[in-house]
Amino acid sequence: MTKTPRDEGATAKLTINDIARMAGVSKKTVSRVINRSPLLNQETRGKVEEIIRQTGYVPNPQARALALGRNFLIGLIYDNPNAQMVLSMQKGILEALHGTEFELVVRPVDRGAAMVMEDIHNFVTRQRLFGVVVLPPLSENDSLSKLFDDAGCRYVRMGSALLDDPEHMVASNDRDAVADAVRYLIAQGHRRIGLIAGPHGFRSAKERREGFEMALAEAGISLPRSLVADGQYTFESGVSASENLFDLTSPPTAIFASNDEMAAGVLYAARLRGIEVPEQLSIIGFDDTPLTTRVWPPLTTVRWPIAAMGRAAALKLIGTAIGEEAEVSEPSLFSSTLIRRSSVAPASG
Template sequence: MDNDGSGKATINDIARLAGVSKKTVSRVINRSALLNEDTRQNIEAIIRETGYVPNPQARALALRRNFLIGLVHDNPNAQMVLGVQQGILGVLKGTEYELIVHPVDRGSTTMVADIRQFVERQRPHGIVLLPPISENPELAELCRQLGCRYVRMGSDVLDAPENSVASNDRAAVHAAVRHLVDLGHRFIGLIAGPEGFRSAFERFEGFKDAMYDGPMHFNAQAVERGDYRFESGIAAGERLLANEPRLTAIFASNDEMAAGALHAAKRRGLDVPGDLSIVGFDDTAIAAHLWPPLTTVRWPILEMGRAAARKLLAGTRDAQPEAAGDPLFLSTLIERASVASPRVA
């Protein structure tokens, strides 16, 4: 039973043992509806008995697509990308699908053409688009033109439910800043994310909403912008802490920049949280490993990655329940030791 010389069963062996054509066996493997149920059960039993494993390259050729899920991104937040990967891989485990990661440069004039080439060359079953490139409607249209499934991830719902997973960044930041206000903080600074990111916009709006709702007014002088990296958090934190009156709290738009702000505070000899409270966003691994551990908004990145993969597998033999449900995932405040009431209210 080794027509190919490997000692392993082949599709020709299965066809011979079942007394059917190779095409019929292929239909069973590919879950075609054009089969008699008795024939299907007989062939499936022979496949189990022989231990036959379909050739993925041959299946891809027959179906004119590969069993690949693409993760396409241009994101400076490595922890965020890793979290999405973990979520997707958790769903793909035990299936015939594999993950392929394709970084791009959103500043390049050839970005859309590069993604087109990637999809045409790799022929993935579907792709997950991470922010900020997921916010580009041209990429969604490109996927539709090429017949490639896609899911856009973002800080707001960007597409139809089957093509979108999103978080409630604006409301989550509002709740986090209100927590600071409720503790008695009145001089609160913001380290905003980079221009051009929807997440940065939504989190900035949530901060302003909370400030306007409280017993103080939004102060543009208490806002500095970073690029979601640690070093930018240090620089922005230094600028904010040089202002008067001195801030009693800082909200940073991600954990990396919050870690930078904590570093800047330590440089100035400030006690956190005694002299300065700091809140981040994401709840990446760094948040719990800092000292003091960082109060932060938990971005449900694993759940969003899992949901994106489930949406792409909907309708396949590996489909999982609740594939195209509500695209919105709620972020929650995780309270740790970097926040306390100000010493002087």
């Protein structure tokens, strides 16, 4: 049956409440159908979808945004030299947003800039963001919580330790994960183990160093200052730091690098020096980025579940909007695990 202009006008005025009434279900159930939530039985889903098809109802995100006073936008704010980490976080967030009305907008900032807080505030208010995910080390600034609260913007902070209430936090167990990695090196007979630390001011660098030191202390192994080299989470800093360790009178037989980029730098520097990996030097990184399986030998590393953390962060933000209680059900603490590959071998001699 062909719709008349009058019919079309009537259809255009339909609301989500009308669809709920016609289908004999709640508004939340209709919202779940629209946003493709898995938490529905097929009979209910089919009934609501049939009403939507018959009426020609089209959700109006602009109207909903006007009613909420917010756009259907999730912001990702970061200041981090690790591009792969940012990409993995985006992947996880986009998985959560798939099939919903929400979109992702990305905003890099300079946390050292004098106007960084004003810049973030302007971004949130100008875009009328529904919510934001903030990456470390920027997320470690507690004053951001007040900024977002004052702006009426939902937020989730990502970190290497729990820094906020569960509804505002996704964190990993970096300290324990690194301790397990170093225990693995110790079990392989390594006693002179070098550390390439992350940048000063990063909570992740602090947590990973503490895990490193904890494992050595448990085994009664001392850590001379000479076996600790500073890095910047970049390939180049891994090369430079490892060269300093190689120049020691008694160089390490194993090195833990605080991320994969630096671990790859260690591998590169070792190759230039003619140091065989893993026969003469064992290496462990952190992140489990695609890089780890694209070098030779493939790198043993700690798998940081960044994409899963990104997905959880997004669901914490949008859960109630798509008819889920995700801010309660989504985990706040994620476990990083050791992935054993070919860059570790028993200590020689």
